[in-house]
Amino acid sequence: MGEKRSDTKDKILEAALKLFSRKGFRETTVKDIAKEVGITEGAIYRHFHSKDEIIQELLSSITKELREEIQKAIDEGGSEEETFTKIVEALIRYAFTKPESFRFLNLYHLLKDYPRITHLPGELVLKFLNNMYAKGKLSTHPEIALAVITGSVERIFIFKERNFIKHDKNTLKEQLIKTLQKALTPKNPT
Amino acid sequence: MGEKRSDTKDKILEAALKLFSRKGFRETTVKDIAKEVGITEGAIYRHFHSKDEIIQELLSSITKELREEIQKAIDEGGSEEETFTKIVEALIRYAFTKPESFRFLNLYHLLKDYPRITHLPGELVLKFLNNMYAKGKLSTHPEIALAVITGSVERIFIFKERNFIKHDKNTLKEQLIKTLQKALTPKNPT
Amino acid sequence: MGEKRSDTKDKILEAALKLFSRKGFRETTVKDIAKEVGITEGAIYRHFHSKDEIIQELLSSITKELREEIQKAIDEGGSEEETFTKIVEALIRYAFTKPESFRFLNLYHLLKDYPRITHLPGELVLKFLNNMYAKGKLSTHPEIALAVITGSVERIFIFKERNFIKHDKNTLKEQLIKTLQKALTPKNPT
Amino acid sequence: MGEKRSDTKDKILEAALKLFSRKGFRETTVKDIAKEVGITEGAIYRHFHSKDEIIQELLSSITKELREEIQKAIDEGGSEEETFTKIVEALIRYAFTKPESFRFLNLYHLLKDYPRITHLPGELVLKFLNNMYAKGKLSTHPEIALAVITGSVERIFIFKERNFIKHDKNTLKEQLIKTLQKALTPKNPT
């Protein structure tokens, strides 16, 4: 009850996400979005005050969603090493199961000035990495580790999306986790 | 002595690079570029047929430049491990000394459809990685290694540019090289 | 009942016809057309994709209309001589009752490259003239006859329009019919 | 002596005539003309104050030339009937030997408002036709006769130019003269 609140609004967000992530913000017009939904331009403005509002709403819901995935990985408990793996897994999984959302995020952060929203998913990861670093379980500075992790995931995702990498997604996931572990955790002496 | 040949054309390319890399392609107008150069819009069109031609010319010259840097690193000789280091160094150096060009490339590849130009800088690196892999000196698939390398460099660059990372550039370079070596080269037993 | 469907589109076509026929295609701007209709330039583009689309739509509707007039003259039956007269009459009548359309056609065929549309009004007339020629009722080649007929009608129309000829339209029509009959039908001996 | 005065100016006029007659006034740019001549835009303005001045100069020289051809036909003497034939011949000959000039004239008179120049070639012909009419040797009003003559010649020319008529030029000339004679001169009663 009160659940079906604005079916259309969701459809608009869905359509907008698809188009923005594919074509970019400027090259996607309000008319494009309306056509994709099957309504007219004017109708969009019943649900959103502006095109930018759509972008902001997408940004914050996607950000929230990804943050929750990461939080889940952290909350599940286990050793630092296990959690590390789970976080990387969550990132890759998110990229591959919600490619449009993932692309949207990358696009947004590359194009728009520093985000107005506060709690970026990366912050959660960074907090965890800081922790690892303090315990001597991270072999480089946390910010650098974060860059290596997120940069690698994004690039793997793009390569796969564009068919530049032929390996299947599972292989990619395994290899990437293994590689990042090697890269970022200290060599276990005996 | 024929030196001042098309001073303006170069100024236009320079201004365009600055603006495109900062604001994106669509959000940079021809008028913006003209104003930056100190001429009028119309004058731009004496030097380029269209806005897109400016973008293409930038793309190809930047691509060429970066390719040359990488080629130099490869040509210098040395062991695979040394060359690997030199390539990563060349990438980081390029990002930090030509930040606008580096940003332009990333933006272009994210926004525009697959490039028509053939010889991407990445191809050179990939060829080298394939070689390493064949010799058992690379601990994951070459494409994945390429993704990790380029993704990490890009992300480090962005973090630094946005002041999200405070470490100085040399530290970043050293740490990144060390990390990528650990990540991608097999553990040397004994 | 669905009658007012796209009132504006018709007004645009009407205004465009008036301006194109008076000033030519290039010298008529979309702004001119918009002003004539009483809307803004942008509004034009809700009804047509481009200025050229307006021209093409006018061309095809005018061509169709004139073809129908000629077809009517042919279908009414009677001797070849009577039909010949009726065709010429139809042409003159069209020129004088729809001067803008007639001028548009002449302008288009003089300025634009050979039309892509197939069924030109002239083709109908030519078919009829071929028939007459085969029966020995035409005293010169059909193509030449067609040139004389259409060229004369056009020039009479222009002269009258520019007040270079003072005679009234009925006199012009009668005289032209008489003259073309003399010119193109064999002398009836005895 | 003083003969070679401004070779370039003539070349400009020649190039302009070619382009204007082919593409129209607006669609021919000053740069087009300059390129055709093999000079640059700026140089054009050494010889003419404006694009329109080129058009006007062409118009007046072509008009003069055609008027002279007609005058020659009139001056050669002979019976009215012979002169009539000579005038028509002169018009056809002009169209076929100077197609660009002929096309230019037609285009100009269709597109531009009533000419600023006074002595149109048609006026000469009209004077002659008035004379014939007064002597009972013309079977319709002179203005109408003029329209039929000039309209027919123009249309024959266009048809031939566009390959719509296959007959050779001589046939066209003969047939047209014969047809116009039939059309415009009274039946000779025994």
Add this chain to the structure above:
DNA sequence: GATGAATGAGATTTCATTCAT
């Protein structure tokens, strides 16, 4: 809520003309 015509600002591009060299 929805439609779709219209606005109005602005983007890209064209081009006659000017001007420093």
Add this chain to the structure above:
DNA sequence: TATGAATGAAATCTCATTCAT
């Protein structure tokens, strides 16, 4: 005389947003 860069006005077209229905 000639060059060709530059101007500045205008043309075509796009699009976020508004609004009457």
